[in-house]
Amino acid sequence: MIQNTAEPPVLQKPGAKQTLLEKNFLDRLWDFFSSGQMAIWLLSLSGLSVLIGTIVEQNKSPEKYIRTYGPLIAQLIQWFHIYDLYHSWWFEIIMAFICLNLFLSNFNRAEKVLKKYYHASVPMEPSYFRDAPAKLTQNVKGGIQEACLKLENSFLKIKYNFQKEQLGDTTYYYAEKGKLTVWGSLVAHIGLLLLFVGVIVGHFSGGYFFGHYIPPQGFDRTTMLLPGQSYYIPEGDFGFTLKRFVARWNKERIPTLYRSTVVVFNRRGKDLFTSNIEVNHPLVYHNVKIYQATYTPGYIVGHYTDLNGKKHVFRVMVQQGGNMFFTIHPQKGKEWVGMINKFIPDIVFGPDGQVGSFSKEPYNPGIHLLLVTNIKKMPPDPKSIKKVGWLTKTLTASYHGIQFHFDKLVLVSGFEIKRDLGVPIIFTSFAVIVLGVILTFYTPHKVIRAQIVSNPNGSQIVIAASRRDREQNYEKDFNSIQKVFQLKS
Amino acid sequence: MPQPHYMDIIYNIIWGGYLLASLLYLSLLIWQSVPLAKTAKAVLIITVVLQLIFILLRMRADRNYVGFWYAPLANLFEEATCLTFAVSVYYLVTESFTNFRALGTIIVPLNTLLVTWCALGGPGNSAMSYSLEQPPPALRSYWIDIHVPTHLIAYSALVIAFGLAIFYLIKAPYDRGSGKLVTGFLSWIPFGFRMNELLGFLEGKLSEFLSWVPSSDRIDKMIYRAVVIGFSFLTALIMLGATWAEVSWGTYWGWDPKETSALITWIVYAVYLHGRFLLGWGTKQRTLLAVLCIVGFASLMFTYLGVSFLLPGLHSYLRSLSVFNVKLI
Numbered sequence: 001m002i003q004n005t006a007e008p009p010v011l012q013k014p015g016a017k018q019t020l021l022e023k024n025f026l027d028r029l030w031d032f033f034s035s036g037q038m039a040i041w042l043l044s045l046s047g048l049s050v051l052i053g054t055i056v057e058q059n060k061s062p063e064k065y066i067r068t069y070g071p072l073i074a075q076l077i078q079w080f081h082i083y084d085l086y087h088s089w090w091f092e093i094i095m096a097f098i099c100l101n102l103f104l105s106n107f108n109r110a111e112k113v114l115k116k117y118y119h120a121s122v123p124m125e126p127s128y129f130r131d132a133p134a135k136l137t138q139n140v141k142g143g144i145q146e147a148c149l150k151l152e153n154s155f156l157k158i159k160y161n162f163q164k165e166q167l168g169d170t171t172y173y174y175a176e177k178g179k180l181t182v183w184g185s186l187v188a189h190i191g192l193l194l195l196f197v198g199v200i201v202g203h204f205s206g207g208y209f210f211g212h213y214i215p216p217q218g219f220d221r222t223t224m225l226l227p228g229q230s231y232y233i234p235e236g237d238f239g240f241t242l243k244r245f246v247a248r249w250n251k252e253r254i255p256t257l258y259r260s261t262v263v264v265f266n267r268r269g270k271d272l273f274t275s276n277i278e279v280n281h282p283l284v285y286h287n288v289k290i291y292q293a294t295y296t297p298g299y300i301v302g303h304y305t306d307l308n309g310k311k312h313v314f315r316v317m318v319q320q321g322g323n324m325f326f327t328i329h330p331q332k333g334k335e336w337v338g339m340i341n342k343f344i345p346d347i348v349f350g351p352d353g354q355v356g357s358f359s360k361e362p363y364n365p366g367i368h369l370l371l372v373t374n375i376k377k378m379p380p381d382p383k384s385i386k387k388v389g390w391l392t393k394t395l396t397a398s399y400h401g402i403q404f405h406f407d408k409l410v411l412v413s414g415f416e417i418k419r420d421l422g423v424p425i426i427f428t429s430f431a432v433i434v435l436g437v438i439l440t441f442y443t444p445h446k447v448i449r450a451q452i453v454s455n456p457n458g459s460q461i462v463i464a465a466s467r468r469d470r471e472q473n474y475e476k477d478f479n480s481i482q483k484v485f486q487l488k489s
Numbered sequence: 490m491p492q493p494h495y496m497d498i499i500y501n502i503i504w505g506g507y508l509l510a511s512l513l514y515l516s517l518l519i520w521q522s523v524p525l526a527k528t529a530k531a532v533l534i535i536t537v538v539l540q541l542i543f544i545l546l547r548m549r550a551d552r553n554y555v556g557f558w559y560a561p562l563a564n565l566f567e568e569a570t571c572l573t574f575a576v577s578v579y580y581l582v583t584e585s586f587t588n589f590r591a592l593g594t595i596i597v598p599l600n601t602l603l604v605t606w607c608a609l610g611g612p613g614n615s616a617m618s619y620s621l622e623q624p625p626p627a628l629r630s631y632w633i634d635i636h637v638p639t640h641l642i643a644y645s646a647l648v649i650a651f652g653l654a655i656f657y658l659i660k661a662p663y664d665r666g667s668g669k670l671v672t673g674f675l676s677w678i679p680f681g682f683r684m685n686e687l688l689g690f691l692e693g694k695l696s697e698f699l700s701w702v703p704s705s706d707r708i709d710k711m712i713y714r715a716v717v718i719g720f721s722f723l724t725a726l727i728m729l730g731a732t733w734a735e736v737s738w739g740t741y742w743g744w745d746p747k748e749t750s751a752l753i754t755w756i757v758y759a760v761y762l763h764g765r766f767l768l769g770w771g772t773k774q775r776t777l778l779a780v781l782c783i784v785g786f787a788s789l790m791f792t793y794l795g796v797s798f799l800l801p802g803l804h805s806y807l808r809s810l811s812v813f814n815v816k817l818i
Contacts, residue, residue, distance in 0.1 A: 036763055036766070036767040037767065039763060040760055040763055040764065040767065043756050043759055043760050043763070044756075044760060046756065047752075047753050047756035047757065047760075050749045050752055050753050050756075051749075051753055053744065053749055054746050054749040054750050054753065054796070058744065086744050250623045252490075252622075252623065254622075254623050254625060255625060255626060256623055256625075256626065256629075257626060258626060278626070279626040279627050279629075279737060280626070280627065280629065280630040280632070280736055280737045281736075282736065282739065289739065291737075291738070291739035293739065416739040418739050418740075423735060423741065426731075426741060427732065430728040430731070430732070433724065433728070434724075434725065434728070437721050437724055441717045441721055442721075
């Protein structure tokens, strides 16, 4: 009860916000980190950082940055870890703050949403009815009770949930439909938080498993296997053997397919099943995913016929940019060395005998063969190096009656083997975010407010639609209400 | 492989249609005539129908060449053709529902620029080749039919939001009663002769034109609606892309320039939507948000074209695939 004193006490509504001075340090800290303004600043900051990361090529050598940007900026790139920005300490701090902001703001949001959803109060603002774009005003005969009953019936008819409150002579109504939308923003933000959880879980629970062979540049997480080779994954408690690798190109030398056929075996070495791994079709087993990542020339297979007419097969491992050697027996008791000094993945011969390449794909490979006839002296005497010539699938070359053939190029298949337990969480977060977006933006939330005042002729009813909505969205509902009241707008 | 010759002819007709529609829409800047606007709309509708026929024919030609059906979105020419189609359809729907014909003075010429680039492309043009091409293995997936069309909806909505934002920035000062745009912009030019009459004439013309433009309040609501649609589909686009990347590349997020650039665009529009709820409804705040929409559009275009051409990454196949150089060693 309010006492009648000279200076009336200042009344504070139960839900009124505390002023800044009344809050303790923790409250202020909470408000600071959970505020929408903070969200905007963090989003802007992360956007700016990502922009820098997009423009500055990532994970390049210091020399490349010096060449591109000059020594000063290259130094800054080094200091601020911009060369690997997305793993830099400061970027991770921004991400941590975004997580914190999401986490704290979700608490605030949840409190508001729960209050709005379960304990909504009827807003009583006469100005609302004055400014509303769509409204019905009419004097009706009969008392307030009768008018209220009719209005409530009409709300039920158009399936609106309503609440009413009395303030003096005026009865206020707050009716709404599609209230679920109030959950939208919270659900979307919980989805975003879940996304971060998925990333963190993935960071600690998973990783890439790799080994064997030297992967080509840019594929440092790749497991390279030649047909017949196996790789055991202890983390998945199984292994696999590459049975066959097929690469196909179209006439324009564009790869149209690369497929590895693998046999999966258990720890005892027992074959379990055979599977094809292609781009867009990874093998998933024991939470481990095996992706077809790349391929590269593995070894060259060819043959020659010696002076006695005997056929010898040679296999040489491809070493891009280096010489490759194999032994040749031109006749019994004699030994030469074959030296492949050039490997062209897609060879083309120019009209003047020049050699070029159509593409980087091993579509029509060619090798250039030399022979070292005196192997006793190493490095060989240039005089003992004899030129044989270019070999392709259709081109053979001979030296003193020994015919050399290029038979095939065996490709090495590159796999990415990965386990990431965060992925299901991330996909769940996607679903939650989509649900949140649908609830926020695509669930029509209709709000109608009404006030009923008694006047000398009966009652005056004012019904107003939400100010944020389009007038025409309420046309049908207003017509239904009109029918009950027989009002005219 | 070149596309059938009759398709080249159809594309040239489409190009002509866009040029004519642009001319007619731009004429509205001078003559605000309803028959002229209706003619412009009719020309655009005919062109869009032709474009739809072209897209269907291209799908069939791709199928005959590659051997299976897929959405014709595997290279920049196909992708840009579908995008201009989507923007035009979105614009026509907006015009039909809102009667905001003046919006066409920005959207249709903008679309025409991209169509012109497509039309000037050719088999020898590595950036915009309209040859039929075999998609690489990564694109041989049903995901292309889901992920890329989502981007068409997102981008077309955000392009419309950009056009609306420009109109908001022009119209808002007029609605406030302080609109002297032409005089304001040109008064600093040190003309050596009396320009008052000309400036007054231009101001009058602009006022007449702006009488065809809805109030800034209404434009603001239209921007919000377009951004909501664009942002929703942009969110879906990024998520679908991440899901596809997980299936195809073994990682849902590889910090590829296309991904990061799309993320920046998403952040800009997320800031817009947060700003919309946090900054309030004042004119200054709404002007700031309209500017943010223009920044978002710049980011969108950088994601669409800038990243594909300037920054190497996993999405570089948006450029033409049939680039083979005979490099003599």
